Amino acid sequence: MSSVSEDPDTGIPPAEVPDLPPPHAHGFWSRWVFSQDAKYIALQYSGTAIAIGLVALVLSWLIRMQLGFPGVFDFISAEAYYQFITMHGMIMVVYLLTAIFLGGFGNYLIPLMVGARDMVFPFVNMLSFWVYFLAVVVLAASFFAPGGPTGAGWTLYPPQAILSGTPGGTQWGIVLMLVSLILFIIGFTMGGLNYAVTVLQARTRGMTLMRMPLTIWGIFTATVMALLAFPALFVASVMMLFDRLLGTSFFMPALVEMGEQLSYGGGSPIVFQHLFWFFGHPEVYIVALPAFGIVSDLIAVHARKNIFGYRMMVWAIVIIGALSFIVWAHHMYVSGMHPYFGFFFATTTLIIAVPTALKVYNWILTLWRGDIHLTLPMLFALGFIVTFLNGGLTGLFLGNVVVDVPLSDTMFVVAHFHMVMGVAPIMVIYGAIYHWFPLISGRMLSHRMGLIHFWVTFIGAYAIFFPMHYVGLVGVPRRYPDISASFVPDSVATLNAFITVAALTVGAAQMLFLFNVAWSLARGRKAGHNPWRAASLEWQTPEVPPRHGNWGEELPVVYRWAYDYSVPGAPRDYIAQDDPGHRASWSHVP
Amino acid sequence: MIVAASLVLIVLFSVAFHLVSPWWWTPIASNWGYIDTTLVITFWITGAVFTAVVLFMAWCVFRYRHKPGRVAHYEPESKRLEIWLTALTALGVAAMLAPGLVVWNRFITVPDDATEIEVVAQQWFWSYRLPGADGQLGSSDVTWISADNPLGLNPHDRFGADDVVIDGGDLHLPIGKPVKVLLRSVDVLHDFYVPEFRAKMDMVPGMVTYFWFTPTRTGEFEVLCAELCGTGHGYMRGYVLIDEEAEYEAWLGEQLTFAGLPAGKEVQVANTAEPIGGSDP
Numbered sequence: 100m101s102s103v104s105e106d107p108d109t110g111i112p113p114a115e116v117p118d119l120p121p122p123h124a125h126g127f128w129s130r131w132v133f134s135q136d137a138k139y140i141a142l143q144y145s146g147t148a149i150a151i152g153l154v155a156l157v158l159s160w161l162i163r164m165q166l167g168f169p170g171v172f173d174f175i176s177a178e179a180y181y182q183f184i185t186m187h188g189m190i191m192v193v194y195l196l197t198a199i200f201l202g203g204f205g206n207y208l209i210p211l212m213v214g215a216r217d218m219v220f221p222f223v224n225m226l227s228f229w230v231y232f233l234a235v236v237v238l239a240a241s242f243f244a245p246g247g248p249t250g251a252g253w254t255l256y257p258p259q260a261i262l263s264g265t266p267g268g269t270q271w272g273i274v275l276m277l278v279s280l281i282l283f284i285i286g287f288t289m290g291g292l293n294y295a296v297t298v299l300q301a302r303t304r305g306m307t308l309m310r311m312p313l314t315i316w317g318i319f320t321a322t323v324m325a326l327l328a329f330p331a332l333f334v335a336s337v338m339m340l341f342d343r344l345l346g347t348s349f350f351m352p353a354l355v356e357m358g359e360q361l362s363y364g365g366g367s368p369i370v371f372q373h374l375f376w377f378f379g380h381p382e383v384y385i386v387a388l389p390a391f392g393i394v395s396d397l398i399a400v401h402a403r404k405n406i407f408g409y410r411m412m413v414w415a416i417v418i419i420g421a422l423s424f425i426v427w428a429h430h431m432y433v434s435g436m437h438p439y440f441g442f443f444f445a446t447t448t449l450i451i452a453v454p455t456a457l458k459v460y461n462w463i464l465t466l467w468r469g470d471i472h473l474t475l476p477m478l479f480a481l482g483f484i485v486t487f488l489n490g491g492l493t494g495l496f497l498g499n500v501v502v503d504v505p506l507s508d509t510m511f512v513v514a515h516f517h518m519v520m521g522v523a524p525i526m527v528i529y530g531a532i533y534h535w536f537p538l539i540s541g542r543m544l545s546h547r548m549g550l551i552h553f554w555v556t557f558i559g560a561y562a563i564f565f566p567m568h569y570v571g572l573v574g575v576p577r578r579y580p581d582i583s584a585s586f587v588p589d590s591v592a593t594l595n596a597f598i599t600v601a602a603l604t605v606g607a608a609q610m611l612f613l614f615n616v617a618w619s620l621a622r623g624r625k626a627g628h629n630p631w632r633a634a635s636l637e638w639q640t641p642e643v644p645p646r647h648g649n650w651g652e653e654l655p656v657v658y659r660w661a662y663d664y665s666v667p668g669a670p671r672d673y674i675a676q677d678d679p680g681h682r683a684s685w686s687h688v689p
Numbered sequence: 690m691i692v693a694a695s696l697v698l699i700v701l702f703s704v705a706f707h708l709v710s711p712w713w714w715t716p717i718a719s720n721w722g723y724i725d726t727t728l729v730i731t732f733w734i735t736g737a738v739f740t741a742v743v744l745f746m747a748w749c750v751f752r753y754r755h756k757p758g759r760v761a762h763y764e765p766e767s768k769r770l771e772i773w774l775t776a777l778t779a780l781g782v783a784a785m786l787a788p789g790l791v792v793w794n795r796f797i798t799v800p801d802d803a804t805e806i807e808v809v810a811q812q813w814f815w816s817y818r819l820p821g822a823d824g825q826l827g828s829s830d831v832t833w834i835s836a837d838n839p840l841g842l843n844p845h846d847r848f849g850a851d852d853v854v855i856d857g858g859d860l861h862l863p864i865g866k867p868v869k870v871l872l873r874s875v876d877v878l879h880d881f882y883v884p885e886f887r888a889k890m891d892m893v894p895g896m897v898t899y900f901w902f903t904p905t906r907t908g909e910f911e912v913l914c915a916e917l918c919g920t921g922h923g924y925m926r927g928y929v930l931i932d933e934e935a936e937y938e939a940w941l942g943e944q945l946t947f948a949g950l951p952a953g954k955e956v957q958v959a960n961t962a963e964p965i966g967g968s969d970p
Contacts, residue, residue, distance in 0.1 A: 177920050252917045258894060259877035264812045264919030352895025355834045355841075355875045357812065368878060368893055402753075404761040408771055433880065433915075435872075435891045435898035438797035442790055449786045456778040457771065463742065464770070466749040468762035473692055473754060481692065481750065485699060488742055492735035495782070499789035501796055502728050505714070505721075505887040508880060508915035558695075565703060569712035574884030576915045579923040585911040586715045586884055594712065665761035672760065 111305045111656055120648045121217050133229070135221035136647045137206045140228050142539070144202030147228075148195045151235050155190035158183045160606055167599025169581040169592075178266045180580040181250030186242075188253030189276070192382065193283060194235055196524055200389040201287070201325065202231060204531060205294045205318045207539070211637035212315050214303025214655050214677075216648045218293045227293065230286030237279040246270030252578060254379070257350040257371050258363070261343040264356070273343060277336045284333045287325060294322040303636075305657030309413065310676070312635045312661040313406060316413050317392020320420040321385045327424070328381035335374035342366070372434055376427040383520050384423040388416055390527035391458055394480050396661070397530050398462055400633045401477035402469030403672050405662035407461045415454040422451045432503045441500040448498035452491070459488055470665065470672070474631070475549040479530030482557040483523050489561075490519025493568060508578075511571025514564045522560045529556070529612070536619070537626030538637060541644050544623060548615040552608050559605035563598050570594060634673045635661040690754075696747035700740050707736065718885035718906040718931065720867075723792040725887070731785050738781065796888070799901045803867040808860070809840050810872070810879035810892045813921030815912055816840055817860045821851025821946055831875050831894070838952030841875065850948040853941065859928040860912075863937040867903045880916035883929055891916050904931040 106112075124130045134140060161183050165175045175183075206224070210217050218224045241248040250266030251259060251273060263269045267276075298319045302311075311319075338349040342363075350371040351363035399406045406412060428436060428444045462484055471477065493515040497503045506512065529552070536544050570591055575582045582595065629638040641651040655677040663674040674680065717725060753759070807818040807826055818840060820826050827842055827849020834841035839856050842849045862868060872881055874892035882889040890900045914925040932940065 177923060181917070181920065181922075250920070256878055256917070259917070259919050262877060262919070264877065264921070266920065268919075352893075353831050354877070354894045355811075355831050357876075358834075358836065360832070360834070367895065369896075402761065403755075405763070405765050407764075408766040411766065411771055433890050435893045435896060438793075441793050441797070445786065445789060445793070449782045452782050453775060453778050457775055459742065460774050461771075463746050463749060466746065466753065468764075469749070469753050470759045470761040471750055471754050473750075478692065481696070481746070484746060485696065485743060488739060489703075492739055495735055495785055496728065496731050499727070499731065499785055501724055501789050501793040502731055504796065504889060505724055505728070505884070507889070508882070561699065566706065566710075566712075569706075569710060572714050573712050574715050576882065576913055578917045579913075581923055584913065584926070585909075588711065590711055662765075665763055667763050 111658070114304060114654075118216075118654050121221060123647055133225050135217070135225045137210050137218045137221070137224060138539075138645065138647075138649075140224055141203050141206035143228050144206060144231065145199050147232055147235055148198040148203060151190055151239065152195035152199075154239070155187045155195060156606055156609060158187040158190075160603060162187060163599040163602040165580055166582065167596045167602075169583070175580070177580050178247075178250060181252070181578070182248050182266050182272075184578060185250050185252055186238075186248050190238070191521065192253065192386070193280070194238065196386045196520070197287070197325070197382070198231060199528060200386060200524070201294065201318065201322060202228065202290055204314075204389060204393065205290070205322065207535070208314055208637060209294055209297050209318060210301070211640065211645060211649055212312050212635060212661075213298060213301065214306050214636050214650070214657060215297055215301035216650060216654070219297045219301050220293050223289045224293050227286050227290035230282055230289065234279045234282035234286060237275055237282060241267070241272050241275035241279075244271035244275060246272055249273040249276045254372075254375060255339070256375075257339055257342065257368050258352070258354060261339065261351075262356055274340065277340045277343075280336045281333060281340075284329045284336075287329060291322045291326045294318065295326065298322075303654045303657060306636075306676075309410070310657060310660045313392040313395040313409070313412055313416070314389070314635075315392065316416050317388040317390070317395075320416050321388040324381045324388070324420050324423065325385045328378045328385065331374045332378035335371055335378070339371065369431075369434060369436055372431055373428070373436075376430045377424075379430060380427040381420075381423045383516075384419060386520055386524050388420060390483070390524040391416060393531050394483050394527045395458075395462065395465075396635065397476045397480045397527075397534055398465050399662050399664060400534070400631050400635075401474050401480070402466050402471045403664045404465055404469040405660075405664055407464040407467075408457075409660065409662060412458060412461055415458050418454045419451060422447060422454075426451060426498075429498050429500070429503070432500050433507050445498060445500035449495065452495060452498070455491060459484065459491070474533075475544070475546065475553060476530040476534035476631075478550075478553045478557075479526045479533065482553065483526035483530065486518050486526060486557075486561065486564075487523035489565070490515055490517075490523055494519060505574075506571060508576055509571035510575045510577055510582075511568050513577045514567035514571060517567075518564045522564060526557070529553075532616075534631065535637075536616075537630050537643075539644055540620055540623070541626055542619055542623030543626050543630065544619045545615050548611055548618075552612045552615065555608035555611075556605055559601050559608065562601040563605065566594055567598060632671070632673050634663050634675050636676045639675050639677050690751065693747045693751035693754075696743055696750065700743045700747075704736070704740065707732070715884045716906075717887060718883075718904060718908065718910060719887055720903040720905055721796075721887035723795065727785075727788050727792050730788060734781050734785055796900070799869050799899070800867050803869040803901050805869045805871055806860075806862070807840075807871045807873060808881050808892070810874045810881065810914070810918075810925075811876050812919055813914070813925035814857055815860075815881075815925070815927040816857060817855040818842075819853040819855070819941070819944075821853060823848060823851055826871070827852050827947070829873070833952075834875060835952065837950065842947050842952070844952060850946065852947045853944045854947050854950060855944060859930055861930045861932050861937055861940045862904055863934050864904050864907055864931050867901060869899055869901045872898045872900075877918050878916045879914050879918045879925070882913045882915035883910050884913075885910045889915055907931045907933060 249272035341347040348363045348366035351366040353364035429448045809816040825848045827846040872892040879892045888900045912927040
């Protein structure tokens, strides 16, 4: 390495290894099924995630129909209701959001944005998708298994998760759920190692870490976190599977079920909760950090302004990622763990609010004195800021241990986490799809349909989840198929019916989005090269959409960060990352 | 323009909804008014931040929307501004955390004069146990549970003999006396939750959890389970009645003690024969 010397003018080091374009596949199976092209794998991941996500969407309708109009739909028994909420939650958190951000956007954007030809281990990458696919099949199979899917809630708390009082507890449901999670984690680990190594090892010349777009910083940090957090869920799943199938007692104390002494004894249900949330809380940020990164880039491009405080934004991502590993027990304030934990976890949890708030400020300071184009990606980014801010602030209620006591396990919690890790990241996913669809397909999505989709989704989602906080404040617990109780005024039922109508409307708007994608693929306006005039590397490929190997004959060389927008004295309002021209005026530009 | 106006409307709607909508917490019936106060402080701080940030964003969207000829200002970062914002945020966070931790400390510090009572949960109903004249609850274990001994009291423990066992009925408590609620589950996780008391805690098989409170208002309060415990979770209800002292004593006098139950017959014998323990059956 000592022989490597930088070009004195640009600071670009010479290539350390020869550039070898990946071997192109020719057969049908190796091109269209077992493809090793990260971009194609990204589409496979996203397509599968969205398909299973549609199941979760339908489940959310059923949940809302029961809550809004209890007793009207006979087929929704208490058992079915618990199966619906369990599968809805698990699909959304793991199989949709985690898969689409890391497997979908990660696969598509990492090689393109860092200037690599592909992931470093394309074969493992292909395997990663197919193991994920298998996990989704096993999950979906539980709908058809005897007894149906598990109804233990997405947290799968033992002992009830594997006992007969819970749907699927002593039948197939919980077994298939745990097997599916184990498969998911195996698949993810293969993909995750790939994403991390590609970011660290396959960046093109000149792409220093501090020149990477925040999208990559978000996805990279989330990947490293997932590689550390998922193993906790993995061992918890394996141990619970043993408890269920082999009669071990990792999480099972001596207990009497329906008057009958069971043969379990000596285990601790709380240990499972610690393992689950040691995964579960970082998981929130595994979904949020890629969203943070992507939305930063959307805002910068569409406000024609560099992201405000780039270095602070990078450090905030890294600090949030690290802190998120020491806040997990804020999900367990009323679990019966030692009460002194409350002091520690409330403090760490509220500390994490500081770097998070800083990110919100910097997004808005990027808009400030910008040149804001109200394109669809920008609209969704604005929608993200509002919903994320709202959900983040209610997190300060739940994180502050004693305030959590009356609110925990109520609809307030449901409203909070849907706002912050449901609606907000989904806003970013849509913004990102509207933004990168032209690169992926070469065509623009219909703006008119997109506007309807945005407004119905944004206003509708806010109308669902903002009032829901107050249902929880009244005291209505979560996970109740029927919320009537002596302290609940009748007006809450009316509010619940309103929320249901809003939810069904928002759901319908997602069908319009799917139609927009199908229609625009065939008939959308041709996008041409770099329609948003973006500076980052993925838009600078020789062909649009980029081919296998991404960069044609020669890898790009990077001369600047990804945010040179509206640089004073530059000939246009952006300077691409691989443009060696015009030097930036700001001395700290990486 | 429409976008900026919508953002302003969202803020107005949210604030108006908070102020005039009829949905608010239940009237409190315990000493945990501190929790409500901390919650209100949190509402004010977070509400102010939400309003300020979204309104500023709306103004930016309005003022800096694209027009032909507009060029964005070039300023990659401002250390001063970022330090100021970090400091202000840290201050706001501390203003919520500090009272929160103080109240938490009270919440977990049980007063010495609190009476210990026990709530036992199982799929899907509540049972209760009150100490008898000796003021102490006898020991218990799931292995003692049988049809005759539904709460699994140790028949050899003399402290258990006079324990009042309420199997499936309602719980009565006297007003104004601090209570330490010991929580026990015989099967799966449950959570003893009375909205008006503000306090709640999970019940975990294999261990005893607790919280404490002082009832401050007489009346009938619904008990719910707040931890998903299987198919009957939503229907696991009961009532706690807070009585004046005299009513409470009258009610207490009518209750059965463990010694009066079939499984408790032995304990009477054991009680007179040997002080503690006794021989196994």
